[in-house]
Amino acid sequence: MHIIAYRFFGEIMALAEAILVCLTDRPMSGYDLAKTFDASIGFFWRASHQQVYRELARLRDKGLVESREIEQSGRPNRIIHTITGAGEDIVHLWSLKPCRMPSVKDELLVKLYALDNVDIPVLHEQLDIRLDQHRAKLAAYHRIKEKFYDGQNLTRAQKGKLIALTMGISNESQMVKTLGKAITMLGEIDE
Amino acid sequence: MHIIAYRFFGEIMALAEAILVCLTDRPMSGYDLAKTFDASIGFFWRASHQQVYRELARLRDKGLVESREIEQSGRPNRIIHTITGAGEDIVHLWSLKPCRMPSVKDELLVKLYALDNVDIPVLHEQLDIRLDQHRAKLAAYHRIKEKFYDGQNLTRAQKGKLIALTMGISNESQMVKTLGKAITMLGEIDE
């Protein structure tokens, strides 16, 4: 274990750790990482491809990843990033740090809160849209669960992802129920 | 109705609207608003007092609120902010705009996702802490519901706040259940 004080690298935000975590699985290009953030880990920590590339440059500067270019013809060269020992240490130290409560910012709930100053039929539509989005997410989670985590002999890493996914599924199906209720309550006002 | 194109003010973020929404209820000082963000509307859109003061200055510059100073002795003067007609128009136009999905960023879920690179006993503690936080939130929501929204003759504005609060209660109690399950699942790995 490489003994390096966490503070030497300054406070690192969780996007950095999320990237490092992905790279503990296998070395990846920024493009691969961006796709991972659109799919699996992005369910728990969202990031755009621009953010990923920028953060990779910082991680490289800090020596937490090593990058090497792979020649390609016909398309831009791939740059493969591998986590270093120092990077692994950072992940471990991060795991010991207390977690923050995720910050709540939901315009839809603000609109419900502000019902008297809002166009109700439009809000109704917006609630329907949100309901569809949660249903889509739920379906996506179910597909992934059945495809990757439904077997018997799961590794510890897989079990962790399964727990996170299970929480996601519970929360999304709860949102579907709750939004249904909210739409009903709003309908009763509308009449 | 003051006909003013929304774009004349540029894109306004939802913190601005959340503040304007609060001010449709009654004129308030920055201090009052900051307290409101620590309590009611802050359940759906979090903001620090510094953010509130900064945003109020912007709203004043744009003519969406009017501010007048109230002399006080012994403590700093209060500055009372009142929403203008233009401000009310902005709120209405905002209500017509589609809502974004709230962006997910939860370190705790990332740690579960990264279970293989994480200290499990520590994660266990972190899950327990999170569970307590959600229980506390749930209890606070229940207290507010019983205190303010349990009567029979609710205004439309109150009904909206009740719907939002009901969603908050559902989501928090779901989180409590789900975290309990996650802790159990993690315990089974630990053994």
Added chain:
DNA sequence: AACCACTATGCACATAATTGCATATAGATT
């Protein structure tokens, strides 16, 4: 007497996130 919490405002700096743009080619579709 010292300390803390509450009232009341806000600046300055640093970090994070969003949006639009920019480049370049392959292969499939219309």
Added chain:
DNA sequence: AATCTATATGCAATTATGTGCATAGTGGTT
């Protein structure tokens, strides 16, 4: 022939958020 999707990288500018600090009096606790 033109458009669209996918691959693959990233900069620049703006907007948003977070952290630490600063001020200053009142009233209550240790």
